[in-house]
Amino acid sequence: MINGRRKLSHAFTYLVLCLWALTTIYPFIWVILNSFRQKGLIMSDSFSIPLGEAFTWDNYLTAWHRSDFKNAYLNSFLISGTVTVCVVVIAGLAAYGLVRYRFRGRGLLYSVVLGGMMFPVFSTIIPVFRMEAVMGIAGTGNRWLSLIAVILPQVAGNLCFAIVILMGFIQSVPIELEESAYLDGCNVFQIYFHIIIPAAKSSFATVAIFAFLWSYNDLFTQSFFLRYPQERAITGLLNEISSQAGVNYGLMAASVVLVVIPVLVVYVCLQKHIIKGLTAGAVKG
Amino acid sequence: MNSMIYKKKSPLLIFLIPAFAFLLVFLYYPFFQNILNTFLQIGGLGRAPEGLNTPWYENYQRLVSDPYMRTALKNTLVLVLCTVIFQVGIALILALLVDTIRVGAEFFRTVYFFPIVISATALGLMFNLMFLYKGGMVNQLLLSLGRLPYEVKPSGKVIVQWLDWKDQAHFLFTMFLPVMWQYVGFYFVILVTGLNNIPEDVYEAAALDGADGWKRTRFITLPLLRNVLCTCLVLAITGALKVFDLPWVMFGAGMPENQGWLTGTYMYDQTFNKMNVDYGSTIAVLIVVLGVVLSNVANRIFRPSEDL
Numbered sequence: 001m002i003n004g005r006r007k008l009s010h011a012f013t014y015l016v017l018c019l020w021a022l023t024t025i026y027p028f029i030w031v032i033l034n035s036f037r038q039k040g041l042i043m044s045d046s047f048s049i050p051l052g053e054a055f056t057w058d059n060y061l062t063a064w065h066r067s068d069f070k071n072a073y074l075n076s077f078l079i080s081g082t083v084t085v086c087v088v089v090i091a092g093l094a095a096y097g098l099v100r101y102r103f104r105g106r107g108l109l110y111s112v113v114l115g116g117m118m119f120p121v122f123s124t125i126i127p128v129f130r131m132e133a134v135m136g137i138a139g140t141g142n143r144w145l146s147l148i149a150v151i152l153p154q155v156a157g158n159l160c161f162a163i164v165i166l167m168g169f170i171q172s173v174p175i176e177l178e179e180s181a182y183l184d185g186c187n188v189f190q191i192y193f194h195i196i197i198p199a200a201k202s203s204f205a206t207v208a209i210f211a212f213l214w215s216y217n218d219l220f221t222q223s224f225f226l227r228y229p230q231e232r233a234i235t236g237l238l239n240e241i242s243s244q245a246g247v248n249y250g251l252m253a254a255s256v257v258l259v260v261i262p263v264l265v266v267y268v269c270l271q272k273h274i275i276k277g278l279t280a281g282a283v284k285g
Numbered sequence: 286m287n288s289m290i291y292k293k294k295s296p297l298l299i300f301l302i303p304a305f306a307f308l309l310v311f312l313y314y315p316f317f318q319n320i321l322n323t324f325l326q327i328g329g330l331g332r333a334p335e336g337l338n339t340p341w342y343e344n345y346q347r348l349v350s351d352p353y354m355r356t357a358l359k360n361t362l363v364l365v366l367c368t369v370i371f372q373v374g375i376a377l378i379l380a381l382l383v384d385t386i387r388v389g390a391e392f393f394r395t396v397y398f399f400p401i402v403i404s405a406t407a408l409g410l411m412f413n414l415m416f417l418y419k420g421g422m423v424n425q426l427l428l429s430l431g432r433l434p435y436e437v438k439p440s441g442k443v444i445v446q447w448l449d450w451k452d453q454a455h456f457l458f459t460m461f462l463p464v465m466w467q468y469v470g471f472y473f474v475i476l477v478t479g480l481n482n483i484p485e486d487v488y489e490a491a492a493l494d495g496a497d498g499w500k501r502t503r504f505i506t507l508p509l510l511r512n513v514l515c516t517c518l519v520l521a522i523t524g525a526l527k528v529f530d531l532p533w534v535m536f537g538a539g540m541p542e543n544q545g546w547l548t549g550t551y552m553y554d555q556t557f558n559k560m561n562v563d564y565g566s567t568i569a570v571l572i573v574v575l576g577v578v579l580s581n582v583a584n585r586i587f588r589p590s591e592d593l
Contacts, residue, residue, distance in 0.1 A: 097300030133331030156311030
């Protein structure tokens with residue numbers, strides 16, 4: 001009797017869990033299916049698998065030719081790649097310094113980092129724009145300068161989170177390793193590159209992945225700085241398609257898939273780093 | 286203990302200067318300049334201020350009397366409330382359920398977390414397709430379930446009364462559902478980690494005392510999870526105040542009929558489209574103040590006492 005009830009509750013548990021999993025997977029499957037469907041059919045028959053007559057590559061061809069995806073991918077990867085590298089390098093150095101050195105003002109600097117996580121991008125974007133306009137970076141119409149104009153605030157916006165996560169991990173690196181390296185004649189920079197980075201590799205990976213994803217997915221900052229067609233990055237392009245595609249729903253579905261694919265690849269390959277690293281940081285506080 | 290290696294402080298400058306220079310120039314300076322900007326008159330994005338507003342608190346006066354601002358504030362607060370209840374609530378239920386199973390926990394974690402890594406812009410477009418007026422996914426589903434009224438004309442043509450998911454009666458649901466859905470997995474993962482950190486012997490002791498099932502959850506798990514839950518709440522509140530991309534892609538500037546503003550989208554529209562830059566700054570200040578106040582309230586209510 002009790003055994004039966006336990007089995008039943010177990011089945012119920014799996015049912016609920018699977019239902020939620022369905023809500024997170026099915027929408028993407030639905031979009032992918034419909035991106036291959038003749039555009040008229042989406043509105044009448046969107047649930048079947050598009051085979052035979054209904055199947056088409058047209059949506060992708062239209063998306064690729066009508067919008068400048070190639071350029072937008074290039075801009076996105078330039079921006080997000082640079083942001084990722086800068087965040088990892090700068091945050092890694094700062095986290096190491098804050099963890100290992102004891103000095104006056106250390107507590108204050110740590111609060112500066114924690115406080116920096118509180119500022120929503122809304123509250124800094126206008127002065128940043130003004131500052132970069134004065135420097136001659138923002139609003140010039142020059143593609144490369146505009147990319148730099150996006151990169152700088154995105155680096156700053158990701159730094160605090162990255163420093164906090166990296167500090168947590170560097171703290172757990174046993175200091176004996178560093179001491180023996182020091183006795184072997186390494187200076188602090190050699191210790192950092194040869195001991196700390198390999199030891200905290202997985203947390204560096206987490207930080208890099210998140211910096212990349214947040215930068216790649218961000219629409220707000222990008223729409224402030226990237227205003228000319230040749231500067232547009234992926235999310236900006238998608239936003240434009242959504243307002244211009246009208247009733248061409250196949251085109252929309254194909255565009256969504258084109259934007260999601262790089263992220264999907266990153267996620268499937270690296271999901272262990274993403275989830276583990278994040279929770280380690282978040283729960284530690 | 287580490288005095289030997291780290292006594293010489295000069296390398297510290299190289300470690301710290303890049304990061305803190307960035308934070309100072311691109312985070313702290315703009316943040317305080319932004320507060321100053323609310324008192325100044327600024328003619329356009331990137332332009333120099335043209336002196337003080339008259340009166341100097343004009344923007345705050347406007348903030349109080351602006352009816353769209355009131356709508357934005359109301360919607361945002363409803364969104365905060367919904368995220369706290371549904372986002373964290375669903376995440377908690379799912380986390381408690383996953384904690385009881387052995388097979389497949391990894392799979393559920395991967396799948397639940399997936400929407401978070403997708404750009405909200407792409408999700409917005411996807412949900413636009415799903416909530417389409419004529420023949421969207423949801424409406425097709427309703428039609429096939431017989432939940433939409435339709436009539437067959439003598440000519441054989443079927444006229445369906447589609448449900449407009451973005452009209453005045455439904456837009457809050459359509460706007461909030463994707464926002465809440467996207468981040469459930471985030472809190473789920475944090476809560477599962479919190480659950481894993483509860484030592485097994487606590488449960489064993491409870492089992493000896495006869496606590497089982499719901500009782501165990503109510504009196505052991507939830508109190509021990511309180512700290513993590515509180516972290517989730519603060520993250521959910523500040524996250525809800527930052528929402529921009531999804532509603533902007535799905536609803537644009539305040540659709541329907543200026544009922545659909547959120548503080549984030551209204552700030553963007555005022556700054557970027559209406560060129561009321563100093564007023565936009567004021568809205569941004571309000572967003573910060575709201576975040577600080579609300580997360581403090583959450584902390585007051587839910588943060589457990591030190592000895593727990």
